[in-house]
Amino acid sequence: MTQSPVRYDRQGAVGIVTVDSPPVNALSQAVRQGLWDRVTEGFIDPDVTALVIVGAGRTFIAGADIAEFIKGGMGEPDLNDVNDLIESGPKPVIAALHGTALGGGLEVALSCHYRVAVPKALVGLPEVKLGILPGGGGTQRLSRLVGAKTTIEMITSGAFIPAPKAQALGIIDHVGEGADPLAIALSFAASLPAGPHKRTRDREEGLAADRGSSVFDEARASLAKSARNQFAPQRCVDAVEAAFTLPFDEGLTRERELFMQCMAHDQAKALIHVFFAERAVTKIPDVPPSVTPRKIGQVAVLGSGTMGGGIAMNFVNAGIPVRLLDLDQAALDRGMGVIAKNYAGTVAKGKLAQAEMDKRLSLIQPTTDYADLADADLIVEAVFEDADVKAKVFRRLDEVAKQGAILASNTSTLDLDAIAANTGRPADVIGMHFFSPANVMKLLxxxxxxxxxxxxxxxxxxxxKQIGKVSVLVGNCDGFVGNRMVQYYATEAQRLVIEGASIEQVDQAALEFGLAMGPFAMGDLAGLDVMAFIRARRVAAGLIYGTPLSDRIDPARKGQKNGRGWYRYEPGNRTPLPDPEVAAMIDAYRAERGITPRTFSSEEIGKRLIYSLVNEGAKILEEGMALRAGDIDIVYIYGYGFPAWRGGPMKFAELSGLDNVLADITRYHADAAAAGDADGGYWEPAPLLKRLVAEGKKGFG
Known part of the structure; x- marks a missing residue:
């Protein structure tokens, strides 16, 4: 007989129900059954007058077992039945919180008559991050405690609330001292008056003020902007509103209806995919957990420009000292000045204490001498993206770095093996490609x-992981995963403009799809001078990167850095503005080639942009440059602002139907060939995509 993950004990007149299901006490079917059985046992125990529910290990109940979501059913007992049992029982039940009480975990706590916590506990209802809403009564019970506005904010943001704030809001009844939640709960139980003890479902504190108010319409209007095109946030508001317009049991029914609508929606499928994909990226078949990482106590960064400075900040933010090298003292001084300015801005916003800023700056030792890197355990090169420059740097590093030091290149496109060949220690060479701004972007x-x-x-x-990045292992090819795919995305954007779309229309279609910015605005942010350098290198190698249209851009136009790129920018303002000079250049380009502009819908533009990513992603998968389709999705979500609720480009293709995607790609390839457009040659359908469709497969596996 399998042992239950929930046990029952007694301390004096208090029954202790302990959830012990490592690592995070997720609400699996076995845990729900265990709660049902042990709470029932406590209710019929004649020697106890109150119950405490507590989590063993590092947390209370971190939430639902997400794996059950994708198996098509949660199994009995349902969480709502467990919560009703707890709430309607004959004895008071106290939830003793530590670690996290999230999602279903907080819903269990809300069904208890009282909630106590250690000071460092966190509570929240983050289901919206999975494209769903709380389905265990959370929208109904929380509303009764804190009102509509706070409930909507908590549920639609998915924010984690520290215990002291949760007490101030009325979610938690008592925050005790120390780190032992059971001790706090036992002390609290000893102070309880004789019953009856009011059920959360019968509380009215949060309901009266918001009945008939405009808070729901205001929330919907706000979310229409901040969570544009997202399904679950609006359903969250609908569920909370039900708490104010329906009796409790009918409100639960409405909540469940809305929960099931969310579960059936593609956005939930996408976000649940992202949840698992982000956890899978750490699993590398030939680098098992038994492989011991090298100790990193001292880091060096070469290059004090925007990228190098940002990389240095990542390490000192984690308490790792950095030697920042630049051979130009003036550049080094400028770089340190920029770092200090960045930190000062954070201090000014109240997000960092001055003392902490001073501590972090003290961890950076600027130098112009390679000899100062001799004791570094990890050296990250962040110099100009030029093969000859990087070759020279790595030859010098090979001379000064100690044995066992890791030599990392921040190259975004160049051949890592060619870089490593400049050393006598290629086994110690790796790419660590940070994304700009390096101190902000999460992808590595x-x-x-x-x-x-x-x-x-x-x-x-x-x-x-130590410096707060989402790290994805990729193979060595031109552009690796992210930039290899984005080069065709950017090229396709130019082809659309050549055919008749405007720059603004292409970028707007990308925004409507949910991307953080359009391809032309992205080019201006990266720097058109950098883009021109990469295009020259690739064209010389017979490869595609952009179109001849980009060669017509005045070299003086560098993008945001000097206020003139595909767009124009006002001083001190990064808002892209249409530039009549660029529009005239595009018109002239079309006229020279006899191109009659045609009209495009946003949907067609969006498909051509996103499917260019998908097709190249499939080629990357087949070549083994990415371990999993989910790894590609994580690269795009954290490195390029791809909307998580779309699942990443590869998951989006699966949800769109691989057969439909292949049909469109095949048509785009035929159109480019018929037009004699060599720049559209990347539309040749990926063999993997063709094979999967031929085999009737629905996903990339």
């Missing part, structure tokens, strides 16, 4: 070369 592409040692890979992945 970890690039393995053909000789990179397993423990070097393990170290880079571990360091990425």
């Amino acid at each position: 592409e970890v690039v393995r070369g053909k000789d990179t040692a397993p423990d070097v890979i393990a170290t880079a992945m571990a360091v990425g």
Whole structure:
């Protein structure tokens, strides 16, 4: 007989129901059944007058078992039945919170008559981050405690609320001292008056003021802007409103109806995919957990420009000292000045204490001498994206770095093996491609070369986690995963403009799809001078990157950095504004080539942009440059602002139907060929995509 993950004990007149299901006490079917059985046992125990529900290990109940979501059913007992049992029982029940009480975990706590917590506990209802809403009574019970506005804010943001704030809001009844939630709960139980003890479902504190108010319409209007095109946030408001317009049991029924609507929606499928994909990126078949990472106590960063400075900030933010090298003292001084300014801005916003800023700056030792890097455990090169420059740097590093030091390149496109060949230690060389701004963007592409040692890979992945990055292992090819795909996305944007779309229309279609910015605004942010340099290199190698249209851009136009790119920018303002000079250049380009502009719908533009990513992503998968389709999705979500609720480009293709996607790609390829457009050659359908469709497969596996 399988042992239950929930046990029952007694301390004096208090029954203790302990959830012990490592690692996070998720509400699996076995835990729900255990709660049902043990709470029932406590209610019929004649020697107890109150019950405490507490979590063993590091947390209370962190939430539902997400794996059950994708298996098509949660199994009995339903969480609502468990919560009703707790709430309607003959004895008071106290939830003793530590760690996190999230989602279903908080819903269990809300069904208890009282909630106590250690000071560091966190509570929240983050289901919206999975494209769903609380389905265990959370929208109905929380509303009765804190009112509509706070409930809507908590549920639609998915924010985690510290216990002291939760007490101030009325979610938690008592925050005790120390770190032992059971001790706090037992002390609280000893102070309880004789019953009856009011059920949360019968509370009225939060309901009276908001009945018939405009708070729901205001929330919907606000979410229409902040969560544009997202399904679940609006359903969350509908569910909360039900708490104010329906009796409790009918409100629960309405909540469940809305929950099931969300579960059936593609956005929930996408976000649940992202949840699991982000956790899967750490699993590397030939680098098992048994591989021990190297110890990293001292880091060096080469290059004090925008990228190098941002990379240095990542490490000192994690308490790791950095030696920042630049051979130009003036550049080094400027770089340190920019770092200080960045930190000062954070201090001014109240997000960082001055003392902490001073501490972080003290961890950066600027230098112009390679000899100062001799004791670094990890050296990250962030110099100009030029093969000859990087070759020279790595030859010098090979001379000064100690044995066992990891030599990492921040290259975004260049051949890592060619870089490693400039050293006598290719096993110690790896790519660590940070995304700009490096101190903000969460993605880190970890690039393995053909000789990179397993423990070097393990170290880079571990360091990425330590400095707060989402690290994804990728293979060594031109552009790796992210930039290899985006080069065709950017090229397709130019082809659309050549055919008749406007720059603004293309970018607007990308925004309507849910991307953080359009391809032309992205080019201006990255720098058109950088883009021109990469295009020249790729064209010289017979590869595609952009179109001849980009060659017509005045070289003086560098994008946001000087206020003139595809768009124009006012001083001190990053808002892209249409530029008549660029529009005239495009008109002239079309006229020279006899192109009659045609009209496009936003849907057609969106498809051509996104499917260009999908097709190249499928080629990357087949080549083994990414371990999983989900890894590609994580790269795009965290590195390029792809909307998580779309699931990433590969998941979006699956949800759109691989057969439908292939049909469109095949048509785009035929159109480019018929027009004699060599720049559209990347539309040749990926063999993997063709094979999957031929085999009737629905996903990339």
